[in-house]
Structures are given as structure tokens and as C-alpha cells.
Amino acid sequence: MKTILALAAALLMFHASFGLTTAQAAKPKPENRKKVRAKKIQHVVCFKFKEEATKAQIMEVEQAFAALKDKIKEIDRLEWGTNNSPEGLNKGFTHCFIVTFPNEKAREVYLPHPEHKAFVKILKPILDDVFVIDFAK
DSSP states (O other): OHHHHHHHHHHHHHHHHTTOOHHHHHSOOGGGOOOOOOOOEEEEEEEEEOTTOOHHHHHHHHHHHHHHHHHOTTOOEEEEEEOOOTTOOSTTOOEEEEEEESSHHHHHHHTTOHHHHHHHHHHGGGEEEEEEEEEEO
């Protein structure tokens, strides 16, 4: 009996020397927990205008799209520019707009937003083609 008690005491001391208890071993350490962060959404929109579109009409589209930043609070950032690639692979697309949203929910608010729909009405008469790619960052 003394041998069993001595062995049990030795095992307890051995286990305690590692500083572990059953409860501690099961819990992840706070520094190992990853914070889940909502990913920003990059909404990339490229336009190809009809050949008959005038410079004034295209400028109106540029200004109307850029103005969405001040009209739709869900937009974090809006950048845009015209193609200047020397590769010649733009397939007639001349304008690129990148709209940054803080999360997917903000994009969901933006797409049917009345100000976005009003912009589309300005765009449609001179739009030949459009492509949109979104990605999370």
C-alpha cells in the first residue's frame, strides 16, 4: 500500500512539474487565439464606352461615379483612373473604378442604393460593356 501511495505521489509531482492540470491543458492560451476580422471588399468595375460617347458624357460618368463616395456612407474609399497600360490588352475598356467597402454587408447596401441606381441611369446610354470583379482583402 505504501508503494502505491508513493507512486501516486510521484506521478502527481511529475504532472505538477509541467504546470498542467486537466483544465489548463484543454484551454487554448489567449495569445494563440486569432481574432476574426471582417475582410474589406474591393469592388472593381471597368467600363468600355460606345464609340459615339462624347468626352462630355464620359466626364459626366466619371464625376457621377466619384461623387458616390460622398453620397453612400458605406463606401470606405473610391479610386479610379483611365487605362495607361502599354500592353494593349484592355479590350477597349478605358476606365477602372475601385470601390472599397469595410465588409460584405456594406456592399449589400451599396448595390441597390438609390444613388447607385441613379448613377447607372447616367451611365447606361453610353455604356458598351462592363465587367465587375470583387475580392476580399
